Amino acid sequence: MTSVSRSTDVVILGGGPAGLAAAIALRQKDIACLVVEALQPAIDKGCGEGLMPEALAALGELGIRVSEDDGHLFRGIRFVNPEHQVDAFFQNGTGIGVRRTKLHQRILDRAHAVGVEMMFGSRAKLLHERRISVNGAAIQYRWLIGADGQASSVRKWAGLDATRKEGLRFGFRRHYKIAPWSEYVEIYWGSAGQVYVTPIASDAVCVVFITRDRNLQRENIFDDFPEIARRLQDAPVISKPRGAVSATRKLHRVANDYVALVGDASGSADSITGAGLAMSFRQAIALAKAIEMGDLKLYDDAHRAIGKLPHAMGSLMLMMDRWPSLERHAMKVLSAEPALFHHLLGVHVGMESLSRFAWRQGPRVGWHWLQAAFIQRQERGMLDAA
Numbered sequence: 001m002t003s004v005s006r007s008t009d010v011v012i013l014g015g016g017p018a019g020l021a022a023a024i025a026l027r028q029k030d031i032a033c034l035v036v037e038a039l040q041p042a043i044d045k046g047c048g049e050g051l052m053p054e055a056l057a058a059l060g061e062l063g064i065r066v067s068e069d070d071g072h073l074f075r076g077i078r079f080v081n082p083e084h085q086v087d088a089f090f091q092n093g094t095g096i097g098v099r100r101t102k103l104h105q106r107i108l109d110r111a112h113a114v115g116v117e118m119m120f121g122s123r124a125k126l127l128h129e130r131r132i133s134v135n136g137a138a139i140q141y142r143w144l145i146g147a148d149g150q151a152s153s154v155r156k157w158a159g160l161d162a163t164r165k166e167g168l169r170f171g172f173r174r175h176y177k178i179a180p181w182s183e184y185v186e187i188y189w190g191s192a193g194q195v196y197v198t199p200i201a202s203d204a205v206c207v208v209f210i211t212r213d214r215n216l217q218r219e220n221i222f223d224d225f226p227e228i229a230r231r232l233q234d235a236p237v238i239s240k241p242r243g244a245v246s247a248t249r250k251l252h253r254v255a256n257d258y259v260a261l262v263g264d265a266s267g268s269a270d271s272i273t274g275a276g277l278a279m280s281f282r283q284a285i286a287l288a289k290a291i292e293m294g295d296l297k298l299y300d301d302a303h304r305a306i307g308k309l310p311h312a313m314g315s316l317m318l319m320m321d322r323w324p325s326l327e328r329h330a331m332k333v334l335s336a337e338p339a340l341f342h343h344l345l346g347v348h349v350g351m352e353s354l355s356r357f358a359w360r361q362g363p364r365v366g367w368h369w370l371q372a373a374f375i376q377r378q379e380r381g382m383l384d385a386a
């Protein structure tokens, strides 16, 4: 048995945005913690790099100010398909597109400032009796946080990996040197998936393609998106392309007596929602509160509440992804009635309640969905018959 060389209140496995945010939230409550991260900072990741207004608000609570100097402002969301486009501004401020490594560095600076202890380039081994071995030395803890991303080993080790819902898509990210042409994050809908474009600097955009088809050739990602292909044809690629798994995952529980999961380790909504970072930061804040109260059941409940809306919006968008006729019909309806899109975006960012939206707009939207579902059934019938 490795002898215990030291102890701390909380050990956090994973020093991505969620793990560092949890550490900062704990330090703001004067709780000692140690972050153990396998990689060296600043850490890159295949991500759309859009910080929604709620993400910026949560970062503010953690004492982290991300400004226009760090990236590029965007004022809302635009949906585009070959026939239609619709957009709306956020009702709760602006978002900022920020290069992932820069965001990581900002969070890291704050972690240093509040006295988080961090071990980068370190691998940990989970032991029993609330101990972890890092680089051969055993560390005793009261609480363990798994912030180790989509493929979390803490989740498995703690027996928290039973899922209510799970689905995977695949994302490919590239940066292009080109001045942003829009004040929106633009989401282009195609038959193989979606491309979304986030402005991240006065001369750069981040482009992510997400698809269900893991075998799709990366060179062909714009076949389905002629407008994007045309815009980017002369723009140099300025970063190493990166792949990432975009998971929809809902766990039965995200905590037991002394282990809690945060960020992607604790489940996620599909990346098309652009809600992953906001969720991670809000979870981190809720988790620190629960640890302060000494009761992780409080966190389990808060986590469920935080995920409700992103998961609902993710399901809606994945329906559009799965059923192209539904997507085409939705785009036709939304572009004809932009106010509907404005309210939907209001729901997405938590400014309007989903039930109020359903009550007020339900009859109209419901009728449109019914029509779309009917068209889609007909199309399917035709396909089956062919």
Ligand SMILES: Cc1cc2nc3c(=O)[nH]c(=O)nc-3n(C[C@H](O)[C@H](O)[C@H](O)COP(=O)(O)OP(=O)(O)OC[C@H]3O[C@@H](n4cnc5c(N)ncnc54)[C@H](O)[C@@H]3O)c2cc1C
Residues within 6 Å of the ligand: 013, 014, 015, 016, 017, 018, 019, 036, 037, 038, 039, 043, 045, 046, 047, 048, 049, 050, 051, 052, 055, 122, 123, 124, 147, 148, 149, 150, 153, 170, 171, 172, 208, 210, 244, 245, 246, 247, 262, 263, 264, 265, 268, 271, 274, 275, 276, 277, 278, 280
């Ligand atoms: C294609 C795509 C696009 C996205 N676009 C957006 C967007 O535009 N806006 C948005 O808000 N969100 C977006 N997201 C979601 C967002 O990227 C994630 O929600 C966010 O990265 C979660 O952070 P995390 O810290 O939980 O996980 P990660 O960033 O994955 O960090 C986990 C960390 O744990 C470390 N780790 C893993 N195992 C160990 C171990 N055994 N020991 C030590 N360290 C370990 C890893 O090295 C890593 O640094 C997107 C996601 C994808 C896939």
